[in-house]
Amino acid sequence: MMDDEVFMSEHGHDLMESETGSSSAMPEEVLEQNALTSTLNSMIVYGKAAHHNLTAPRREALTKLSRMHRTLLEPFYSDYLLSIDRAIDVNSQFMTLVAQIGANNFEAPQERQEWQGATSIQVDHTKSTLKQLYRDWSMQGKSERDVAYRPVIEALNDLFEINKRSETHVLIPGAGLGRLAYDIAQEGYISQANEFSYHMLLTSDFVINHTQTKNQYQLFPFIHSFSHNTSAKNQLQAVQIPDICPSENAGLIRGAFSFTAGSFTDVYGPKDDDAGSGMKNMWNAIVTVFFIDTAHNLLDYIDTISYALCDASDGEGYWINYGPLLYHFEDDLSNRGDLKSDSNLSIELPLDKLVHVIETAGFVFLRLETKLKTTYASDPQAMGSWIYDCVFWVARKRKPGEVYESFVDRV
Template sequence: MDNTAQMYGEISLKHVNRNELQRALHAFRRYRISNQQKFVAPRLSHFVSLPLHQQEALCQPSISHVDNIKRVATAIDENHKLAFAIAEHGSALLSFPVTDESDKCGPDDEDGDAIVRSTLRQLYRDFSEEGSLERDICHQTIMQDLAYAFAGEPFEERRRVLVPGAGLLRLPLNLRLAGYEVEANEVSHHQLLASLYILNRAETDPQHTLYPWALTFSNHVSRGDQFSTVSVPDVRPKSLIANSAGADTLLKVNMNDFVVEYSKPCYKGSFDAVTTLFFIDTAPNLLDYIATVSHCLEAGGVWINVGPLLWNCYENGPAGRHEGDVDDDISCKMRHRLALGDSKDFGPQKLEFSNDEVLNLLQHFGFVVEVQHRCVGQAGFIANPRSMLHNMYQLSHWVARKRLWDTE
């Protein structure tokens, strides 16, 4: 574990795990070969095994089955340009040697490949214009809450905000551009690599074409829906940060486990606000999350939360219900594994709470719930808007303030 803070342009990194980073780099580099093997080759092999009359039926112009498989291969090639660019950028920035993308895969590479697919799809949510339908209600709610919490205070006194489970850093970026001093916490090194690449895009850099749904074969009304594209990124973070107020303030990213890191004595009362977005239900033990937020939040500070309560996401998510691919659930399981550290207990957690119970626990542990909406709105999570299957979350929203007296 690298425990030293490292500076990269507008970002300060801390606790980068070199083994996890090397694994993530390898998975990005082998995007083309792994997905050709998983999605293209088996379908072509199955097609040629069919009786000739069935092959003929599938080759009629209204179906064009083989052409569709070729379109999948083309989409993989296009996505690979983005995946490989992320790996190249990360290798150069973090001083990692470039390895051959055709290296033989290790025992965990299949999971790594799935996490890369999930990460690229999340670029749709966080850094495409189309993804704003999912993220805007969440980000705007949090921004409004922060503005209200700090209304009337001098702008020069930028407030310190912690964002656990920061993902691809779009929310921390928006908060940074709004003038807050932001620290993001994220355990996924795959998402770190994608974030570093996107956040360093210059005005002159071309956008990437992303096929977010090309490897999803179910629930399409039209085959063209599978091959719809988006352009990423929709903003140029490097230029926006350079032109923003307080441009000398770095966006800090801490890669250590949330509870382990922010329970340390050095973080006691360090933040004016904590914002959690689609995060609290990732807790192996929510009571630990509550205690950690209470520890690192100053007395009178606010905790703002927006999101669902999908406990055990890799058991209860779409793949757990056999409603789609497993990539996002594998990514969730990876986060759970990293959160548990060296523990061998990777099974489902045993503490799952209703929304009312969460609010009661907050009050028990010294928070005053000032705002609560059982549903501030609806949103999917990396959901194809044209799909025949829509998983929509009723987004719980609350603002809790830490009492002025210390409860620890």
């Protein structure tokens, strides 16, 4: 059964780096509060920022055209921008509601004067969150979800018989808005999502715990780009969320579902003082989808996965992965050229070397497929989109003394 509230456990307290940057001069609790409140602010100021950055400069540009050019564009262009403004307002009302409920649930200071201001990067994250809602919680995003999520779920179901799933613990780090973890619970597993970003945590909390009916909210996820649009109508297409209402279906879910907040390595990995995290050998399967390339040091992720998976003698410590190798911090290292801060660290490996490292770390690859093409939160009607060549694998934690042949040597 799904808990009444699935955001009950916050094991980790390292949520600030990706949102606001870290500072050793400030206490951790202050940094965390700043990260939370600046994210909340970015949701609340989204509408004002979007009007300012999207429609206001285009109206200004229209006034600078020659009379003949303005005549060619009007009245279409002004009506077009007015429609964008109305869509911004709809999005803004939703994000403000998410922020209001999130401020209460995540215990932000009641006085907004105490909140940290929002950066332009965080407002961009709010815009991205709207597209993530399209991907994870709308019917229109199902076809894109299925490309990545279905192979993972099918691989899980091949590994674990249906009568054992109620005792099978599956961890999904980098869970985003939680849809994959929710769908895994629907298959009967004990599913736990883990997420680092406050944008994702606040929004997934709202969708999972505070939506009341299917298709309750309308959003316009594609209004923020004026490029690659086949029509104004397509740019202004609306989606409804959630396509499945978790609170409505709470009594119907076959497995168990929970959500933790914090850094994957901090919450689930080994500790420097050898005290452990309480997560050692706990998980029968760990599922990573569009996640492993988010690491500063990918080897830390591998260590954490190995630590958290069930002991290999049980034969049920599986790592299922789907995604690209778009290393998120490569540009930080390349552009800054120094390592004065750990936040500049970036370790990137090509796939063959990554497979070798994973095998050396104690895994045996059962399946490995490459060049699986997919998009991510992409408008299927757009004239251009980023297409990823993804890798999909199923690996098992190696048993002590087990002899194996490297997967790289087998292909």
